[in-house]
Amino acid sequence: MRIIMLGAPGSGKGTQTQLLSKYFYIPFISAGEILRQESKKNEKTKSYIENKINQGKLVNNSFIINLIKKKIKKKNCFNKFILDGFPRTIKQAESLKKHIKMQFVIHLKISTHNILNRITGRLIHTSSGRTYHKTFNPPKRKNKDDLTGELLSKRKDDDKKIIITRLEEYRKLTTPLIDWFKKEDLKQNVKYIEINANKSIHEINKKIILYINKNNKK
Template identity: 45%
Template sequence: MRIVLLGAPGTGKGTQGKFIVEKYKIPSISTGDILRENIYLKNEIGNKIKKKIQKGQLVSNKIVCNVIKQRIEKNDCINGFMLDGFPRTIDQAHFLSKLNIKIDYVIEFIVPYELILERISGRRIHVPSGRVYHIKFNPPQIEEKDDVTGDLLSLRKDDNLEILKKRLEEHKKNKNLLDQYYKNEKKIGNIKYFKINGTDSVLNIKNKIQFILQ
């Protein structure tokens, strides 16, 4: 089973992605995770990525496509995988198609941009563990502190409101082209393409995805 999750930042792809990979025993390939890993390693690619993200710009297609290709070629992807955050542009969608890898499902999460701004600007993370909180929707037991360690929580630099607005503008530019591309792919029978209301409850969305993938 090969699945693509589409949607702007903060639409719930990460939350539902965890359910998908656990239930169907396939690896999650998150563009964001791979890019952040390179930033953490402070290698040449990581430094280029960091500068782009801090300006609210998209990382170049060449860099993103190469790291995704390398990840898909690993042995744990033989029986399937889930792509989270890729493709984000029509060029990336064409690149994926040229790899001759059959994508079975494309699931797109739809959330109004105003709500996305509220969701993401309130996110807090515990960097060492990856635990994620939200000051309104999922607050820590003690304000601004991790529940397990008591460490201070952080705001990701790319969750800054000004940078986030730029990211959403970039998403808006690419969304229509991707929508049309996958509608055409669905029409000719290459994929199954679904749109999901990301403002619904986590449980309802989970049940809808389970119904889609059964």
């Protein structure tokens, strides 16, 4: 099972990815988490990645493509994974298509108003990438990760000005990508569905699972 999660920052991709990973017992690959781990390797890489993230911009296509390909080739991810945050461009999608057969593309659609509400209250467990929200998905203990008890934090790019830049960047690059996936769906190369992400976490998750179970070829 190979699932790609599409959606603007704050659409709930991270939360739904984690829920689907548990439900289907398959690993998830977070492009954002891969970049955060990569930034720890040396100061030059750290500076490059952090500058891009803090500006609300995307890293170079070849840079992220190589990182994702390495991850997908690992034994625990080969032929079964959920991709969160990749691909973001047609070039990235075409590169991915050369290496694997994509199965499902889940596009979470959400209003800008709800995006701003969600992101400004978001909390992150840095080492694992687990996400929470102060209002919509709070941790069991205030500001602490449910599994480790470690303190949660806010991402530096969860600033309103940066969020707006990220949304503009996302729409500019992803609108053509969505059209590309719709064409791939017509060619029966992938199954594409749009989900109303303004709903509750439970409603969204239930609809995605029903769709995948109905369309998954054994």
